[in-house]
Amino acid sequence: MIFRFRRLLHLSGFVIAILVWYLVSIYFSFSETLLPSPQTVLYASLVLLTDPSFITDLFYTLSKAVIAIILSAALGIPLGFVLGYSRVFYIIFEPLVDMLRSIPVVAAFPIFLLFLGVNDTARIALAVFSGTFIIVINTMYGVYHGNELRKNAAKVMGASNKQIFYYISLREALPYVFAGIRQSLSLVLVIVLVTEMFFGGTNGLGYRIQDSYDFYRIDQMYATIIIIGLIGFGLNVGFFHFQEKMLHWTGK
Numbered sequence: 001m002i003f004r005f006r007r008l009l010h011l012s013g014f015v016i017a018i019l020v021w022y023l024v025s026i027y028f029s030f031s032e033t034l035l036p037s038p039q040t041v042l043y044a045s046l047v048l049l050t051d052p053s054f055i056t057d058l059f060y061t062l063s064k065a066v067i068a069i070i071l072s073a074a075l076g077i078p079l080g081f082v083l084g085y086s087r088v089f090y091i092i093f094e095p096l097v098d099m100l101r102s103i104p105v106v107a108a109f110p111i112f113l114l115f116l117g118v119n120d121t122a123r124i125a126l127a128v129f130s131g132t133f134i135i136v137i138n139t140m141y142g143v144y145h146g147n148e149l150r151k152n153a154a155k156v157m158g159a160s161n162k163q164i165f166y167y168i169s170l171r172e173a174l175p176y177v178f179a180g181i182r183q184s185l186s187l188v189l190v191i192v193l194v195t196e197m198f199f200g201g202t203n204g205l206g207y208r209i210q211d212s213y214d215f216y217r218i219d220q221m222y223a224t225i226i227i228i229g230l231i232g233f234g235l236n237v238g239f240f241h242f243q244e245k246m247l248h249w250t251g252k
Contacts, residue, residue: 018038021035021037021038022037022038025037025038033218034218035222036218036219036222040219041219041222041223041226042223043219044219044220044222044223045223045226045227047220047223048220048223048224048227049227054208056203057203057204057205057207057208058205058227058231060203060204060205061189061192061193061196061204061205061206062231064120064123064124064127064192064204065127065188065189065192067124068124068127068128068131068188068191068192069127069131069181069184069185069188071124071128071131071132072127072128072131072132072134072135072181072184072188073131073135073181073184075128075132075135076131076132076133076134076135076136076139076180076184077135077139077177079132079136079139080135080136080137080138080139080140080142080143080177080180081139081143081170081173083097083136083140084139084140084141084142084143084144084173085143085144085165085169087144090140090144094137094140097133097136097137097140098137100133101130101133101134101136101137105126105129105130105191105194106194108126108129109122109126109195109199112125112126112129113199118199118200122195122199123191123192123195123196123199123201124192126191126195127187127188127191127192127195128188130184130187130188130191131184131187131188131191132184134180134183134184134187135177135180135181135184136180137180138176138177138179138180138183139173139176139177139180141176142172142173142174142175142176142177143169143172143173143176174246174247175247178239178243178246178247181239182236182239182240182243185235185236185239186232186236189228189231189232189235192204192206193205193206193209193228194206196210197209197210198210205224205227205228208220208224209221209224209225212224
């Protein structure tokens with residue numbers, strides 16, 4: 001009963017937002033031009049989802065995001081464990097990693113253009129750059145701030161460094177690792193979309209948003225944005241449930 005009530009509360013936010021949107025579209029004269037009604041955008045969404053070219057662009061964008069998050073995890077997790085497991089490495093590199101993580105991705109894009117050109121490789125590389133450092137900093141923090149009492153107790157009982165790493169450091173760091181991947185998942189998708197919109201893209205959902213804006217197909221622009229939002233929300237929820245199953249022992 002409580003679980004169902006909580007699910008209803010989660011959905012209520014969407015209902016309130018749609019209701020406010022609907023009222024604005026009715027009572028403000030400018031709204032249909034700048035903000036089409038929910039039913040108009042819903043119809044545009046259904047039209048887009050039955051358009052093969054839109055589905056192609058959808059998979060085009062998602063494929064780049066998936067490649068970027070896989071590469072970010074493949075690079076960020078091992079690097080984070082190396083830098084976090086050694087206190088000397090952590091102290092030396094933590095400020096550098098935090099500084100690189102803080103660089104606005106759009107500001108870094110010209111560097112990738114110089115080396116890679118205006119293409120999908122540069123777009124994926126930029127997404128990997130940002131996603132990797134998010135995962136690195138979370139993994140570093142999780143490993144470095146592991147429970148020292150447990151480690152010392154394991155050493156006293158004769159556990160090897162390998163056993164301490166696997167049974168204590170790794171398991172305590174995994175929640176931070178998953179948190180880093182979740183954050184990177186959203187960030188990578190945003191970067192892919194932005195680079196498709198503003199940096200010479202001719203395919204993908206980001207290009208479709210910009211193209212709809214340029215040709216004043218406002219209903220399709222909003223429809224594409226909402227579809228992207230739902231995809232991002234679905235990916236986040238799906239990954240959260242995956243994390244819950246994988247880390248079922250967390251907090252116990």
